[in-house]
Amino acid sequence: MDYGLKGRSALVTGGSHGIGLATARQLAAEGCNIAICSRSEARLRSAIAELEAYGVRTLAVPADLLESSAADHVMDAVEREWGEIQILINNVGGGGRWGKEIVEETELRIWSEVYEKNAMAAVRFTRRALVLMRQAKWGRVVTITSIFGGNEGGGRPWFTMAKAAETALMKSLSQMPYLVRDGITFNCVAPGGIHIPGTGFDDERDRDPEGFARMVDLEYPLGRLGTADEVAAVVAFLCSQQAGLVNGANITVDGGQSRGL
């Protein structure tokens, strides 16, 4: 199916790795120009080399989104280079393993950094991108949340709280006629456990292979974690022309892991 995205311009935050890179690839395959931002310049370079192979325009902006000025720095670069953006994927986030099991022993700094990296980053990018989307009279904002803070409790509280705030942000914006009638939709994609090579799940498996296998068998109906491509496929559909009626949705992509109705 042709998603009708050829020539659109997309910004994927954290598009150099994991779910962000998988999404950037799928949007590039649809003919979108792709801007990405993240901290490591080496990762950015390697991602851009991959994305360029699709024959689209690319832009990489190094930025640490724990710094409050970073989103503006990225958006300034996108405006300067392209002057437009119609698709925003708020992907940078995480912190689900930060802090300690014992809540009182977890510093307040962790709560605010996790909120900053997830919710405030989404606020900062969305606020700037809306101006450009309204000019284009078309836009797609997709925020990568989590089953935690969507239809599911659990998870470390600072993470669940920050993801719930992102879900609320998308829902609130999706109810604003002046935005939606300019052709902009707002949705969340809520992954369950997704295996990203070289990140937290690999560490857990390496520490205790048998315990990890038991946990996967018990908690994941499919008997496996998800993949970044499986999440990205849903994100790409939400960006499509065909998804115009999908607005304010929070779509779980977890292979049946979450238990909420």
Ligand SMILES: NC(=O)c1ccc[n+]([C@@H]2O[C@H](COP(=O)([O-])OP(=O)(O)OC[C@H]3O[C@@H](n4cnc5c(N)ncnc54)[C@H](OP(=O)(O)O)[C@@H]3O)[C@@H](O)[C@H]2O)c1
């Ligand atoms: N994987 C899962 O199981 C899972 C489950 C539920 C939800 N999610 C959500 O999915 C999203 C992506 O997660 P992922 O697992 O794909 O992560 P990942 O593989 O670790 O990739 C994260 C991306 O964000 C960038 N990044 C990290 N910290 C950053 C910072 N402070 N400033 C700018 N860029 C930063 C990374 O590049 P640099 O390190 O070079 O900055 C990388 O490009 C997150 O919002 C996460 O909460 C993931």
